[in-house]
Amino acid sequence: MLHIIKRNLDGHGYRLATAVLTFAALLTPGLWGLSAFAQPYPTKAIKLVVPFPAGGPADVLGRVVTQKLSESLGNPVIVDNRAGADGIIGTDFVAKSGSDGYTMLINTGSTTINAHVYPKLPYDLMRDLAPVTMVAAPAGLVLIAHPSLGVSSVKELIALAKRKPGQISFSSSGKGSALQLAGELFSAIAGVQLVHVPYKGAAPAFNDLLSGQVQLMFPSTVSVIPHMSSGRVRVLAQTGTTREPSLPNVPTRAEEGFVDFNITGWFGIWVPTGTPDAIIRRLHAEIARTLTLPDVRERFSALGVSPSGVSPEEFGTFVREDYQRIGKYVKRTGMHLE
DSSP, X not given: OHHHHHHHSOHHXXXXXXXXXXXXXXHXXXXXXXXXXXXXXXXXXXXXXXXXXXXXXXXXXXXXXXXXXXXHHSSOEEEEEOOOGGGHHHHHHHXXXXXXXXXXXXXXXXXXXXHHHSXXXXXXXXXXXXXXXXXXXXXXXXXXXXXXXXXXXXXXHHHHHHHSTTOOEEEESSTTSHHHHHHHHHHHHHXXXXXXXEOXXXXXXXXXXXXXXSSEEOOOHXXXXXXXXXXXXXXXXXXXXXXXXXXXXXXXXXXXXXXXXXXXXXXXXXXXXXXXXXXXXXXXXXXXXXXXXXXXXXXXXXTTOOBOOOOHHHHHHXXXXXXXXXHHHHHHHTOOOO
């Protein structure tokens, strides 16, 4: 092209044309880059990692959300169960995934507990994961007993446990879980000795409670509500500071004399640190909108939880405050894992 320009222009015009073409050549890669960056998100399937087995509370809530997200984002949002090591395996997978917005994590309060009870994790919760939003607002766990235990109140349970030290067991979703911490803190405050039986997830732990293999459990309301009317469990108390609307007749631990016992079940979504803020904002907006849909709210209500959808900043603040509170409880129970 330059030889054609040279043939038809004088020296001054030729130099000017050369400068223009050179500038255009330098600008073109940048324009291509901007064009690629401006491509709409998402352009492929998104993975939501659940670090627990299928059927547990995080899995159930995650599937409710992903179904709606797939519709609103125009691309599949797929649940990927990566259970093991008390949620650490799946959490670590997300922490080390690409920060492109195509891998998310849904996890529970076990994230802050693990940060205290394990001396060395393969990831740093505050450094390696960026908060997106809380899916289900904090709700008290519940203390349930198998009917064969023969107790109908916390007072009766404590009296029985003192008569039978080390003979009453409680199940949990795994070592280091909120369910274990609730049981350990109950034992420490009540001055009783319970036997902890860990499982690989809340679902198998709850199933063995229903069958009478274990006598006690401290699950979230998501697990309990469907069985409230069956008579297969007895709900003795809840761990939140106030009574949950779905359990208006169940006393709180504070009402039972356990003043400092604020262990709640909550569910939140993170992405790897470094994910562009624009993508985090888009994900938050879509998830928050999903949580306002009537059928989603109805489904959450049936499970005994309240949809949240707070901003990334508000969720990050909550996680930091929960981390501090849980640290005090872990110190009191002496709960540490290897």
